[in-house]
Amino acid sequence: MVLVLVSAVLTALAMPGMLWGYLIWVALIPLFMAMKDVSPLKGALRAFVWGFVYLLLTHYWLLPVLTVNVPEVLNSFPNFIGVVVFFLMGIVMAVPFLVFGLVYGLYQRFFDRYPVLLALFAASFFTVTEYLREIGPLGFTNGRLSDALLNGQQGISQLLTIGGPLLLVFIIVFVNHYLCYLFVNRTRDRAILIVVSVAIVALVNAAIAALVPIPHSSSKYESTLYALQTNISMQMKYYQPPDETLAVVSRALREIPEGSVVILPEATFMSDIRRNSTGTQLQQIAQERNLKILIGFPTYNDHNYNQVRFVTAEGFSDEYYAKIQLTPFVESLPWPKVFGVFSFLKFLDFFDAGEEFTIFSVDEHRIGAQICFDSLYSNVARGLTLNGANVIVTATNDGWFDISTALNQHFSKSIARAIENRRYVIQVSNTGISAIIDPYGRIVKRLPTSKELNADYVIGEFQYIPTVKTTLYTRFGNWFFWFSLFLGIALIILGGVVL
Numbered sequence: 267m268v269l270v271l272v273s274a275v276l277t278a279l280a281m282p283g284m285l286w287g288y289l290i291w292v293a294l295i296p297l298f299m300a301m302k303d304v305s306p307l308k309g310a311l312r313a314f315v316w317g318f319v320y321l322l323l324t325h326y327w328l329l330p331v332l333t334v335n336v337p338e339v340l341n342s343f344p345n346f347i348g349v350v351v352f353f354l355m356g357i358v359m360a361v362p363f364l365v366f367g368l369v370y371g372l373y374q375r376f377f378d379r380y381p382v383l384l385a386l387f388a389a390s391f392f393t394v395t396e397y398l399r400e401i402g403p404l405g406f407t408n409g410r411l412s413d414a415l416l417n418g419q420q421g422i423s424q425l426l427t428i429g430g431p432l433l434l435v436f437i438i439v440f441v442n443h444y445l446c447y448l449f450v451n452r453t454r455d456r457a458i459l460i461v462v463s464v465a466i467v468a469l470v471n472a473a474i475a476a477l478v479p480i481p482h483s484s485s486k487y488e489s490t491l492y493a494l495q496t497n498i499s500m501q502m503k504y505y506q507p508p509d510e511t512l513a514v515v516s517r518a519l520r521e522i523p524e525g526s527v528v529i530l531p532e533a534t535f536m537s538d539i540r541r542n543s544t545g546t547q548l549q550q551i552a553q554e555r556n557l558k559i560l561i562g563f564p565t566y567n568d569h570n571y572n573q574v575r576f577v578t579a580e581g582f583s584d585e586y587y588a589k590i591q592l593t594p595f596v597e598s599l600p601w602p603k604v605f606g607v608f609s610f611l612k613f614l615d616f617f618d619a620g621e622e623f624t625i626f627s628v629d630e631h632r633i634g635a636q637i638c639f640d641s642l643y644s645n646v647a648r649g650l651t652l653n654g655a656n657v658i659v660t661a662t663n664d665g666w667f668d669i670s671t672a673l674n675q676h677f678s679k680s681i682a683r684a685i686e687n688r689r690y691v692i693q694v695s696n697t698g699i700s701a702i703i704d705p706y707g708r709i710v711k712r713l714p715t716s717k718e719l720n721a722d723y724v725i726g727e728f729q730y731i732p733t734v735k736t737t738l739y740t741r742f743g744n745w746f747f748w749f750s751l752f753l754g755i756a757l758i759i760l761g762g763v764v765l
Contacts, residue, residue: 309371
């Protein structure tokens with residue numbers, strides 16, 4: 267079990283905002299050493315423990331959110347309940363790894379004499395397990411193995427355009443498993459093996475990165491959007507009159523050039539402002555300065571939505587984007603008869619999931635907007651791209667997070683979405699990180715966070731080149747899941763019948 271824990275720690279340290287992304291290429295070696303020749307039940311247990319520990323360590327920043335920030339703001343549960351919820355969250359996230367451990371324990375004996383086939387088998391079913399983490403009302407994809415590559419491995423990350431995160435997960439597991447075989451079967455120079463392997467990966471990454479083109483930059487082709495990053499505390503959002511937030515937003519909007527398109531964060535206001543004085547004043551500013559303002563706030567009609575829509579001189583737009591991937595327990599309550607006891611975890615309200623990949627056609631822009639943790643799921647940005655978005659916006663409220671690791675992990679998902687779909691992605695966040703990312707995952711411009719600059723707001727002028735081409739991943743989505751599933755089944759049949 268010590269090897270399992272070592273592997274879990276190394277995997278967590280490879281995640282964005284942690285230590286070093288290249289650790290991911292060797293982090294699973296101790297896990298596969300611990301799972302060699304174990305029974306299916308032991309395999310399931312060890313895989314579960316590995317997933318539980320690595321995911322809790324990866325999400326350590328959630329502990330102060332659940333034990334300090336949320337209780338202080340919402341007063342809905344005592345601090346110690348946050349600790350309980352944190353560990354229960356780890357259990358829920360780790361459950362899919364039981365499947366991998368069980369299948370691996372059942373069938374690894376088929377491939378004892380065939381290390382390459384065993385590595386392919388492990389990679390196939392690990393990829394299937396990773397897919398299970400994203401589906402259903404409990405799906406949550408933060409901390410994927412592929413996220414580690416977004417932490418300084420831009421070259422290899424370009425494979426996202428082919429098979430999305432699952433292809434990268436497959437490659438990472440295959441490399442780790444085969445290195446485990448080499449490591450176990452050598453009695454000398456094991457340290458050299460590890461160092462040389464990581465060096466080779468680094469060289470491959472650098473070689474690919476050197477070939478990545480730089481998008482043509484010319485005012486003739488560029489479009490401009492303005493990002494308005496508010497730096498408003500959650501206490502102010504929940505307990506101060508909306509006039510105080512409006513005062514901050516109004517000052518900022520008057521600094522933005524007339525006739526501009528402006529993006530504000532998710533939940534800039536915590537109530538439906540369409541029919542009150544806040545909305546009226548916002549519309550007046552839009553009219554005075556001829557601004558088109560994409561802004562987030564909840565709406566309550568036939569459905570409760572966490573949504574964004576435009577406000578212009580004509581008023582609030584009828585079209586809107588409602589968040590599709592609701593955060594479990596915070597924005598939605600999965601299976602209320604089972605999890606009803608956790609209803610106290612809701613932040614603002616339990617919302618209905620949106621169903622439309624709305625594209626906002628404003629001036630020359632075709633903007634596809636996603637909200638907060640929508641960016642954790644590839645299907646949202648992909649759906650927006652297929653619907654014709656030539657730029658993707660992530661509007662988010664990261665004001666709950668005091669630790670920069672949380673901001674970096676969340677922001678890394680926007681990098682992945684940019685590469686997958688070859689679109690510029692603009693993230694606009696309350697408190698940060700707000701930035702623009704080019705279609706190859708480069709950070710073109712980044713605004714300072716609230717901790718880096720003590721200001722009520724920060725304004726960013728972001729130029730991008732509208733893009734219309736689609737990638738293999740955009741067109742076919744998670745095809746690599748089906749490839750992995752069929753490959754894994756084929757290997758089981760081959761191992762049971764032929765080998």
